[in-house]
Amino acid sequence: MSRLRRAVLASALAGVETPEAGVALRRFCFGPDFLGFQGHFPGYPVLPALVQVLAAATVAEALLGRPLPLERVEHAKFRLLVEPGEEVAVRCARRPGDRPVVDARVLVGRGLASDFRLTFGGGGFS
């Protein structure tokens, strides 16, 4: 596991929730010392898109039941700047079909921060 992924998981406020079938949600809070803010950017830390995708990948893996390699990111829109200390909810919904594909939404108190689709390799859903 990469240092950044470890730091993402360490920023989770609680475990993964499953509010409905095929949906997983986890809440995070990335503090000022979070690795992803270090140098991104000096003087005005902003949560990198990379971290939002990584966080969603960890939630998707919980939904899918196992770690899977990321193959695609599509239809991504990063709409709000996410700053240190904001509570972030990452919601992944499984798409119908055999392929391991999820639609991810990253939400903060002000609204939808980003949304994107993740496709994983390694076979179908468990």
Added chain:
Amino acid sequence: MNVEIPRTAESLVPHRGPMCLIDRLTHCADGEAEVEAVLAPEGALVDDDGCAEAAGLLELMAQACAAMKGHEDLSARGPVRTGFLVGVRSFQVHGGARAGDRLRIRVRTVGRLDGFTVAEAEVARGAEVVATGSLKLWVTDEPPPRAGAGSREGGA
């Protein structure tokens, strides 16, 4: 203004420390650029087995686009502006990257409008293309307002 190349990334992008993932700009002309990055074993994106996070390749593309924009800013005798990734139409992983790999990131501008740039990008290790993508960046003259100081729309 002729801006010398190769040029270190830190003179072209605002990223610093562990989140500055690219090393240097080796080519930039006519809306195209090439950037090098060596994946450090102790880097934030590399796991204990030396494998890099696939999503990190997307960040490499975004930082390569930022380096191209930074070079264009310096060439126009302006300050280096900050670019935010605001969209990814598609990003596809074709292969893995490992610690110690010297990666070459090629970006090509395919559209510009009102501060927005659309670029196509690929990450290669030697002759092997390990990722391709199409990204949209928003480039701004000013850092975004701080929390509680108004709108914080756009980008990551």
